[in-house]
Amino acid sequence: MSLILIILVVTLTSLFAIFRFKYRRFYKLAAKIPKLPGGLPIIGATHIFMTAEPKDYLPIMLDMIKKDMVIGSVWFGTQFAVILNTVEDFQKVLTSPNCINKPKLLFDAFFSDSASFCVNNNPHEMRRKLLNPSFTSLMLNKTNFHTNEAIKGFINKINAKSDGKTIDIYHDIAACALRGTLHAHFDYDDDSLDYKVVKGFDDFKPLIMQRLGKPWLSFKPFFKLSKLSKQVEAVRTPIYECINKIIESNKHHRIKLEGRCVSTIRQLLDTKQKLSDEEIAEEIFIFIYASHETSALALSACLLLLAMHKNVEEKIFEEIKSAKLSEEFTSISNEETQSFPYIEMVIKETMRLFPPVAVTFRETIAEVEVGDYLIPPDTIVGLPVLLIHRNEKIWGKDAGSFRPERFEPEEFNKIPQFAFLPFLLGKRTCIGYKYAMYFMKIFIINFVKNYKVETDLKFDELKTQMTPATSLLQGYPIKIIKRK
Numbered sequence: 120m121s122l123i124l125i126i127l128v129v130t131l132t133s134l135f136a137i138f139r140f141k142y143r144r145f146y147k148l149a150a151k152i153p154k155l156p157g158g159l160p161i162i163g164a165t166h167i168f169m170t171a172e173p174k175d176y177l178p179i180m181l182d183m184i185k186k187d188m189v190i191g192s193v194w195f196g197t198q199f200a201v202i203l204n205t206v207e208d209f210q211k212v213l214t215s216p217n218c219i220n221k222p223k224l225l226f227d228a229f230f231s232d233s234a235s236f237c238v239n240n241n242p243h244e245m246r247r248k249l250l251n252p253s254f255t256s257l258m259l260n261k262t263n264f265h266t267n268e269a270i271k272g273f274i275n276k277i278n279a280k281s282d283g284k285t286i287d288i289y290h291d292i293a294a295c296a297l298r299g300t301l302h303a304h305f306d307y308d309d310d311s312l313d314y315k316v317v318k319g320f321d322d323f324k325p326l327i328m329q330r331l332g333k334p335w336l337s338f339k340p341f342f343k344l345s346k347l348s349k350q351v352e353a354v355r356t357p358i359y360e361c362i363n364k365i366i367e368s369n370k371h372h373r374i375k376l377e378g379r380c381v382s383t384i385r386q387l388l389d390t391k392q393k394l395s396d397e398e399i400a401e402e403i404f405i406f407i408y409a410s411h412e413t414s415a416l417a418l419s420a421c422l423l424l425l426a427m428h429k430n431v432e433e434k435i436f437e438e439i440k441s442a443k444l445s446e447e448f449t450s451i452s453n454e455e456t457q458s459f460p461y462i463e464m465v466i467k468e469t470m471r472l473f474p475p476v477a478v479t480f481r482e483t484i485a486e487v488e489v490g491d492y493l494i495p496p497d498t499i500v501g502l503p504v505l506l507i508h509r510n511e512k513i514w515g516k517d518a519g520s521f522r523p524e525r526f527e528p529e530e531f532n533k534i535p536q537f538a539f540l541p542f543l544l545g546k547r548t549c550i551g552y553k554y555a556m557y558f559m560k561i562f563i564i565n566f567v568k569n570y571k572v573e574t575d576l577k578f579d580e581l582k583t584q585m586t587p588a589t590s591l592l593q594g595y596p597i598k599i600i601k602r603k
């Protein structure tokens with residue numbers, strides 16, 4: 120018995136020594152990077168996240184990297200990770216060809232293998248090439264009628280709620296943002312499922328967070344056997360009802376495209392691409408999630424901030440008044456939004472303080488140099504955008520307060536390019552950022568033209584959480600009052 124034990128110990132020790140020798144450079148580079156607090160031998164920081172509530176993941180992560188640290192490292196079992204904290208290092212990583220991939224753990228959590236948000240390497244590049252033509256300024260103009268119609272529907276509907284009672288505005292805006300995306304990008308104009316789909320995503324998001332906190336569920340057979348797998352199937356049903364309708368109503372477009380600029384759904388259905396129905400469905404799933412939630416979070420936060428900063432709301436109203444828009448709802452083209460520079464500053468300032476994606480991750484495929492360190496291959500790189508957005512050394516002493524004027528060109532031009540990253544930058548920058556900015560500007564113009572907002576919440580009470588986009592823990596409670 121004791122001989123067997125000795126053989127076992129010797130074998131395991133030898134295997135461990137061989138492993139460490141083979142990966143000696145990896146361990147040497149990893150050891151040089153300063154450690155983040157809280158890690159334990161062997162398991163690293165796994166216990167911290169496995170025992171925390173998903174709503175606390177973001178504050179825990181942001182707390183780990185102390186203000187004066189430029190980089191910090193942490194282990195999650197056998198997975199090595201670093202968190203960066205300087206604009207220069209963000210830029211290095213976001214522009215490095217060795218740092219384009221997303222960690223498998225992250226996209227496993229989205230339960231998708233084939234959507235552009237989730238694929239890596241060559242498939243990602245091909246999918247971007249396929250979809251980029253649907254996101255040009257030309258396409259914005261082609262679809263501006265649909266975008267405006269979605270917002271018109273919201274402005275009319277919200278009238279019934281403008282009685283001064285407190286409501287959480289997120290779901291109404293999310294349904295409106297979803298309507299805009301489905302109509303403008305997926306040629307789908309039936310609004311009967313909008314709220315059902317938003318509710319489906321609401322039920323789906325906590326399941327993403329649950330899977331993130333249980334790394335063993337990345338192993339597919341374990342996941343298939345888990346209760347979570349059945350819950351995921353159930354909540355995906357109303358979303359897939361909508362996706363199947365989109366595919367069904369556009370099936371006649373399954374033709375070979377001849378180099379024309381067309382909507383996202385037509386690009387996906389292009390027979391040259393040979394995408395299966397399942398791959399197309401996954402792509403639509405991620406698209407409608409990525410587009411409606413982020414835009415709705417930014418707009419909901421913007422209205423809440425206007426309710427807290429009446430001077431800003433009034434300045435926006437003055438800008439709208441001087442544009443002499445006539446009707447209750449005004450259709451606005453992308454070019455016309457250029458006449459509302461202050462509104463653009465307010466939206467940007469909202470996303471600086473409350474970026475809908477406050478932290479994101481990449482994975483290295485080779486060594487990447489940042490500052491005095493080399494990040495080894497197969498390392499997860501955390502990019503806490505929120506910390507850069509609120510860094511006083513970059514944005515000044517008032518970095519924590521809401522001051523849209525900091526986006527005046529004379530002031531903003533002094534800020535480094537990679538210090539403002541609501542849509543990120545680099546090869547995986549948000550494909551829909553032009554559309555998102557356009558949508559948000561027409562929304563705010565038409566909303567503030569017709570309504571004022573109030574809230575009982577105070578700015579200092581606002582706390583962010585990961586859901587997995589970044590939302591406010593307090594929700595978005597506002598009172599809507601119709602302007603006379």
Ligand code: HEM
Binds near residue numbers: 541550552554
């Ligand atoms: C305020 C609104 C929005 C914000 C703040 C936002 C932010 C972002 C960010 C930060 C990323 C990069 C995520 C990462 O790499 O970790 C991203 C990716 C993406 N976004 Fe957006 N987004 C917005 C609206 C939209 C819209 C309207 C669409 C589509 C109509 C869209 C589609 C996508 C897609 C498909 C990706 C994945 C791109 C890739 O991996 O190549 N987003 N977005």
